[in-house]
Amino acid sequence: MGQMADNKGQVLVVTSGKGGVGKTTSTAALGAALAHDGEKVVVVDFDVGLRNLDLVLGAERRVVFDLINVINGFAKLSQALIRDKRLTNLYLLPASQTRDKDALTEEGVAKVIEELRTNFDWVICDSPAGIERGATLAMRYADAAIIVTNPEVSSVRDSDRIIGMLDTTTAKAERGERIDKHLLITRYDSSRAARGEMLAIDDVLEILSCPLLGIIPESKEVMRASNVGSPVTLNNVLSAPARAYFDAARRLKGKDIPMLVPTESRGFLNTLFGRKAA
Amino acid sequence: MRMFQFFGHGSAPIARERLKILLAHDRIECSHPDLLGVLREEILAVIGRHVSFEPDNVRIRLGRCKSTSTLAVDIEIPNGCRQPDVVSRPNRLTFDSGLDNNVSTTNQWVI
Numbered sequence: 292m293g294q295m296a297d298n299k300g301q302v303l304v305v306t307s308g309k310g311g312v313g314k315t316t317s318t319a320a321l322g323a324a325l326a327h328d329g330e331k332v333v334v335v336d337f338d339v340g341l342r343n344l345d346l347v348l349g350a351e352r353r354v355v356f357d358l359i360n361v362i363n364g365f366a367k368l369s370q371a372l373i374r375d376k377r378l379t380n381l382y383l384l385p386a387s388q389t390r391d392k393d394a395l396t397e398e399g400v401a402k403v404i405e406e407l408r409t410n411f412d413w414v415i416c417d418s419p420a421g422i423e424r425g426a427t428l429a430m431r432y433a434d435a436a437i438i439v440t441n442p443e444v445s446s447v448r449d450s451d452r453i454i455g456m457l458d459t460t461t462a463k464a465e466r467g468e469r470i471d472k473h474l475l476i477t478r479y480d481s482s483r484a485a486r487g488e489m490l491a492i493d494d495v496l497e498i499l500s501c502p503l504l505g506i507i508p509e510s511k512e513v514m515r516a517s518n519v520g521s522p523v524t525l526n527n528v529l530s531a532p533a534r535a536y537f538d539a540a541r542r543l544k545g546k547d548i549p550m551l552v553p554t555e556s557r558g559f560l561n562t563l564f565g566r567k568a569a
Numbered sequence: 570m571r572m573f574q575f576f577g578h579g580s581a582p583i584a585r586e587r588l589k590i591l592l593a594h595d596r597i598e599c600s601h602p603d604l605l606g607v608l609r610e611e612i613l614a615v616i617g618r619h620v621s622f623e624p625d626n627v628r629i630r631l632g633r634c635k636s637t638s639t640l641a642v643d644i645e646i647p648n649g650c651r652q653p654d655v656v657s658r659p660n661r662l663t664f665d666s667g668l669d670n671n672v673s674t675t676n677q678w679v680i
Contacts, residue, residue: 444584451592487579494585498592 304433308449310420313477318417323522324540326381337429342386349520362399435471442490473504505539
């Protein structure tokens with residue numbers, strides 16, 4: 292997709308309703324994967340008051356201005372954008388840590404998103420948890436949504452609620468258009484699902500009736516990457532979650548990639564003793 | 570639940586069934602957040618054209634069973650008010666849709 296016909300980027304919102312399911316991890320991982328593949332990407336933190344995207348990207352000590360400063364006219368967009376040190380075409384627009392979500396205005400967000408859209412191939416908005424102002428503004432101007440879901444009852448229920456909101460309260464929905472929705476299932480454990488201990492992919496898809504973007508396996512690599520301030524797709528490119536995120540990013544670009552759940556490569560002893568039949 | 574576990578299955582089938590039922594209800598509520606209020610107003614407007622009653626003496630309940638929802642409308646009508654001829658001396662009007670146990674006494678209409 293790269294440069295679209297009208298030379299405007301795609302605006303994505305990464306949302307879930309429930310907290311702790313992997314929105315920020317997924318925003319960073321997908322943003323880095325797209326940038327790694329040559330796209331010009333900005334990730335925008337909408338979690339005003341509880342910003343974390345800067346931390347996951349390892350840019351926490353470089354934040355000077357933030358989204359609220361730009362909305363208030365206190366800083367220019369170019370002053371607030373932080374360029375990633377590993378990938379030159381990956382940028383971060385951080386959230387404010389000190390203000391509250393009421394500092395976000397609809398007009399202000401619209402203006403910032405529009406400016407980003409003309410300068411980037413992909414604008415990825417990391418939504419806060421919940422269904423309050425911050426979450427509704429994060430999805431407000433999106434062309435498409437990535438709904439992050441764990442195969443677990445409360446997460447699936449909240450995702451259903453968010454899907455309902457995407458279909459009614461976004462600017463696109465109000466214009467009578469359909470917002471594209473992609474389901475990203477994270478923390479998936481295929482052996483537990485095979486044993487009937489965890490909702491299977493088909494169960495989640497049947498319940499939410501939403502096209503699948505990718506399946507990210509449960510992995511220690513995710514925390515290892517956030518510990519060191521690196522998107523998992525850059526920290527260990529060959530790890531199972533990184534490969535799953537790269538596949539998902541390529542599907543976003545319209546590539547037809549078979550839906551597999553990447554597995555960790557295992558040592559000889561693990562292969563002999565570790566794995567139950569899946 | 571124990572049956573599933575006894576035969577070696579996990580708890581995922583239970584999660585799936587619980588979610589399906591729950592989301593069916595959630596979707597109705599979210600798409601129509603004030604469903605009960607709207608139903609109340611419209612039902613009372615229709616009843617009010619034929620019988621007089623105190624709005625305070627009206628109870629409307631949405632109930633939930635495993636596979637169906639129920640709507641119960643219970644209206645107390647003062648004795649001696651204007652009533653249709655077909656019913657002899659009712660003083661209570663009860664609608665019951667889909668309830669398992671039909672509420673019916675001599676002093677009620679059950680529709």
